[in-house]
Amino acid sequence: MNEVASRDIPQFYELETSLATGSYKSDLAKAKQDVLELTTDPSKGNVDDKVRLVMVYMLSPSVTNTDVDEVLNQMKEALETKGSAPSTEESTRGILTKQDRLRLDNGIRAIEYLKKIRSMRMIPMVIQAEESSSRSGPASSDMLTSFMARATNQATGLLAKATDRLGTMMMGKIHKHRATIVVENICEMRPNTEDDEYLYLDPHVRGDIDMASLRNNVTRAPVREVIAFMIGGGCYGEYQNLQMVGRNVTYGTTEMVDPGTFLNYLGKLV
Numbered sequence: 001m002n003e004v005a006s007r008d009i010p011q012f013y014e015l016e017t018s019l020a021t022g023s024y025k026s027d028l029a030k031a032k033q034d035v036l037e038l039t040t041d042p043s044k045g046n047v048d049d050k051v052r053l054v055m056v057y058m059l060s061p062s063v064t065n066t067d068v069d070e071v072l073n074q075m076k077e078a079l080e081t082k083g084s085a086p087s088t089e090e091s092t093r094g095i096l097t098k099q100d101r102l103r104l105d106n107g108i109r110a111i112e113y114l115k116k117i118r119s120m121r122m123i124p125m126v127i128q129a130e131e132s133s134s135r136s137g138p139a140s141s142d143m144l145t146s147f148m149a150r151a152t153n154q155a156t157g158l159l160a161k162a163t164d165r166l167g168t169m170m171m172g173k174i175h176k177h178r179a180t181i182v183v184e185n186i187c188e189m190r191p192n193t194e195d196d197e198y199l200y201l202d203p204h205v206r207g208d209i210d211m212a213s214l215r216n217n218v219t220r221a222p223v224r225e226v227i228a229f230m231i232g233g234g235c236y237g238e239y240q241n242l243q244m245v246g247r248n249v250t251y252g253t254t255e256m257v258d259p260g261t262f263l264n265y266l267g268k269l270v
Contacts, residue, residue, distance in 0.1 A: 008044040016056045021175050025061065032057075032067055039075035042082035047100050048260055050075055051107030058114055065115065072111060079104055103263075110266035177241045179228060184245055187223040223247060233257035233265075 004010075015034055018024060024031035035057045039050045054075060058068045083095045096104070176184075185193035225248045230238070234253025242249045257265070 007046055007049055009049070012038065012045055012049050012053055016053060017175060019056050019060045022061065028062055028067075031060065031063075032071065035071055036074055039071060040078035040082075042078065047079060047096070047103040047107060048263060050079070051104070051110065051263060052259065054107075054111060055114060058111065058118065065118070068111075068115065072108070076104065076108065103260075106267035107263055109268075109270045110263050113266050113270045116270075176244060177238055179230065179238055180241050180244055183226055183228055183242060183249070187226065187245065187247060226250065227252065229253065233262065235259075235262075 015038060019031060019035075024034075035053060038044055039053060045053070054068070054071055057063060057071060079096060079100075083100075182194050184190075186195050186198050189195050226245065227250045228242055229252040231254055233255050234251070235257055239251040242251055
């Protein structure tokens with residue numbers, strides 16, 4: 001908890017969530033200003049916290065590459081001249097250790113990789129798909145899917161052990177991740193959602209199955225237990241968010257990835 005307080009994790013979490021849910025959509029200048037204030041403040045956050053915030057900012061809709069470059073350059077300059085909050089017990093506030101510099105170099109490579117994907121219009125396509133899904137399904141504005149979960153799971157994973165003050169600041173602003181929305185749509189059999197494409201098999205039905213009639217059957221058994229398996233990296237934040245479904249959810253993934261490992265993977269993809 002001392003590290004949570006020294007790094008101001010709730011403030012990073014709140015800003016990341018606001019960026020991911022489109023709260024700044026009508027005021028991009030304010031979003032940029034708030035990101036710059038946190039990433040250039042040597043008393044708040046360590047290197048990974050600031051790199052993660054820049055990545056979430058970059059994934060936000062309507063943010064230009066020029067804005068990203070400006071934020072990245074100012075963050076780098078501030079870290080190199082002013083340092084950051086301690087990342088380990090041996091670190092000193094305001095001074096970048098050798099390990100911190102390695103994290104910064106890797107973080108910059110990770111951001112460069114995302115910029116390449118962004119230039120190929122892969123990220124905007126994902127965001128557009130999310131927005132379309134939000135309009136056709138239940139009300140939700142989570143646009144960064146499970147990627148957001150991986151980007152913020154370090155803060156989310158600390159919720160259970162946070163103090164009342166931290167809990168009020170962080171838990172009151174949790175939004176459903178994409179995986180949670182999909183599971184809810186299928187469990188609740190909501191029309192015009194993923195449930196329309198979900199392969200539903202009923203062991204009591206024999207012979208050829210008319211999926212349309214089976215899906216529209218009002219006697220379809222309610223879902224009480226769920227197994228959600230993510231192909232690729234998963235995280236504790238995504239698992240915790242899935243508990244909002246209100247059913248017994250068993251979560252599985254190819255690999256459980258912590259925030260530092262995830263940034264390291266991205267840095268190696270350049």
